[in-house]
Amino acid sequence: MDSSDPSEITLDFNAAALLWDAYAAAFPARAAAAGEYTVETFGDSPALADELLALVLDGRKRATSSHVAEYVAEGEPLPRIGIHWIVCDGAGAPKAILRTTELRLGTFADADEAFAYDEGEDDRSLASWQREHRKFWERTAAARGGSWSEEDELVFERFEVVWPIG
Numbered sequence: 001m002d003s004s005d006p007s008e009i010t011l012d013f014n015a016a017a018l019l020w021d022a023y024a025a026a027f028p029a030r031a032a033a034a035g036e037y038t039v040e041t042f043g044d045s046p047a048l049a050d051e052l053l054a055l056v057l058d059g060r061k062r063a064t065s066s067h068v069a070e071y072v073a074e075g076e077p078l079p080r081i082g083i084h085w086i087v088c089d090g091a092g093a094p095k096a097i098l099r100t101t102e103l104r105l106g107t108f109a110d111a112d113e114a115f116a117y118d119e120g121e122d123d124r125s126l127a128s129w130q131r132e133h134r135k136f137w138e139r140t141a142a143a144r145g146g147s148w149s150e151e152d153e154l155v156f157e158r159f160e161v162v163w164p165i166g
Helices: 013-026 028-034 046-057 068-074 113-119 126-143
Strands: 037-040 063-067 084-088 094-106 154-163
Touching: 013 028, 013 037, 013 084, 013 094, 013 154, 046 084, 046 094, 063 068, 063 113, 063 126, 068 154, 113 126
Parallel strands: 037 084
Antiparallel strands: 063 154, 084 094, 094 154
């Protein structure tokens, strides 16, 4: 999860809207129930966004975790079950629509082997998850001018890929 390219990713919101329209045409009831969506990337660099997206697209990654302080710093609400989000690659191009299926808040110590496995990264072990996420949250907190602690509140989120199908 190391970042070697800290450049900003410019999200393509117009292409994301087209992807959403395709999903809404195929599943009008689901799209209407969702009401809205967010457009995001994984990670904090183009390289990491591409790496993690590839894990999603090949079916290995079905969970993610985030630092509550990131939402606060950006003035964004925490995710909720049932929300849809369009995930983009490292160039900002939308590639898939995800739907949150499970959500819980906790601290670093609340991650378990099952969650680490579902995040799908590295060797999928809890030890690897802890090592890489500790580095990631320390790096991203420092980039915001803050710090990260194992006692900080985290969001543990599971999702399904709803578009494209298969």
